[in-house]
Amino acid sequence: GEEVAQTPKHLVRGEGQKAKLYCAPIKGHSYVFWYQQVLKNEFKFLISFQNENVFDETGMPKERFSAKCLPNSPCSLEIQATKLEDSAVYFCASSRTTGYNEQFFGPGTRLTVL
């Protein structure tokens, strides 16, 4: 598609529950990025992929967060045992080549952990 698609739009989880977010990058884009935006507008880089390979995972909280980009499937970001501080909007972005180029952002998934 011509836009980055993210599902669901909103997700509510009780503390300790699992959350799974999905992202379909723009067709033909090789790079996928996940960012977390908390209420104060701060963006935090989580992880990036080059096709199905992890490219940079320096931002990922390793204990509870995991992500995948498998061929012919939407990319996913999974949070095991969610905590209150995981409440945020999670944006997926894709770019044609590397991150040195324009990144196209999806509409985001708002995760609320109660």
Next chain:
Amino acid sequence: GQQVMQIPQYQHVQEGEDFTTYCNSSTTLSNIQWYKQRPGGHPVFLIQLVKSGEVKKQKRLTFQFGEAKKNSSLHITATQTTDVGTYFCAASYNTDKLIFGTGTRLQVFP
């Protein structure tokens, strides 16, 4: 880690006034991008600056990259209500990931 400081945090202007937001890094940047995020929306790419001292214009928007590639600015001339939103700079430091500035929220009063 690498940080990009952006000021001011908020700016309220009367329609027709000018607006400027500044980004500063303590280390040299590979490039810097600017994004605009409307309330409730997602970041939308505005421009990318790569060269030292580069200046780019888009209608009423002027983007500058410092000579030392450590700072950048976005200037909007004669703001309009459609300019409302949060403007983020996003820096690359020899890697592909973007380090976002803290953003400047612009409010324009008619």
